[in-house]
Amino acid sequence: MVDxxxxxxxxxxxLGAPASGRARIVQVVAARRGEGTSTVARELAFFAAKRAGRSVWLVDLDLLASPQHAAIGAESDRYGPLGEPAAASPDGSIFFTVQPASHGPDGQPWPDARYLCAHRVGSARWWVTRFRREGLKGRQSVHILPTGDYWTALRKYADLIIVDCPSPERSQAALTVAPFMDQTVLVVAADEADVRAPAQLRDAIAGAGGTVTGIFFNRATVAQPAFLKAILP
Structure with a gap:
């Protein structure tokens, strides 16, 4: 692991100082797969919890794979051991729906929020989510919802919420949740010369009601590329 x-x-x-008394929600996404978005989101959560002393939730929107939970579990010597699963919704709201809905023994619909759990990471005040894919049955599918209820509820329980989104070629999740994020950070490979895809994603997020506030150039430490002006003013 690179430091x-x-x-x-x-x-x-x-990222600047958040509004006083209000948790900040930061979405991390890349225009293309393989840019290292999950690494950036995870390392930012780790830094904020360990070095900045914040309480952090790392919410993984790659629901069916839950790579953040797997990556942290595989490097427990670095991040700390994963705790027992706990409810990831403070009030029963959630940002996705499972369709067709499951039903319990009483015939009532199974709440979507029960599909998401959270694990505390080590002794620091940070948690990572995991979707309980094993709870899906038959031809059920999962869809991200354009609602802010979950994000509003979670703000009361964390200083910082980092949302790791799949690239738009895999999912439209980043655009769906963009209006409910305070900031979006685009991850771009430092050696990438073609700015069209990041620029298009920036415009799409803005069109969806979100705000792109920064770019993280991944995989190398280099001088700021000249094409930065083509993406951000």
Whole structure:
């Protein structure tokens, strides 16, 4: 694992101070798969919890794979051991729906929120979510919802919420949740010369009601590329 503490310190500083008394929600996404979005989101959560002393929730929107939970579990010597699963919704609201709905023994619909759990990571005040894919049956599918109820509820229980989104070529989740995020950070490979896809994603997020506030150049420490002006003013 490459040590990204210095890069995370810079990214943390670039996000600026949050509004007083209000948790900040930061979405991390890349225009293309393989840009290292999950690594950036995870390392930012780790930095904020360990170095900045914040309570952090890392919400993984790659629901069926839950790669954040798997990655942290595989590197427990670095991040800390995963705790027992706990409810990930403070009030029963959730940002997705499972269709067709399951029903319990009493015939009532199974609440969607029960499909998502959260694990505390080590001794720091941070949690990572995991979708209980094993609870799906038959031809059930999962869909991200354009609602802010869950994000509003979760703000009361964390200083920082980091939302790791799949790239738009895999999912439209980043655009669906964009209006409910305070900030979006685009992850771009440092050696990527073609800015069209990041620029298109920036415009799409803005069109969906979100705000792109920064770019993280991943995989190398380089001088700011000249094409930055083509993406951000």
């Amino acid at each position: 990204l503490n210095a890069e995370m310190a810079d990214l943390w500083a670039s």
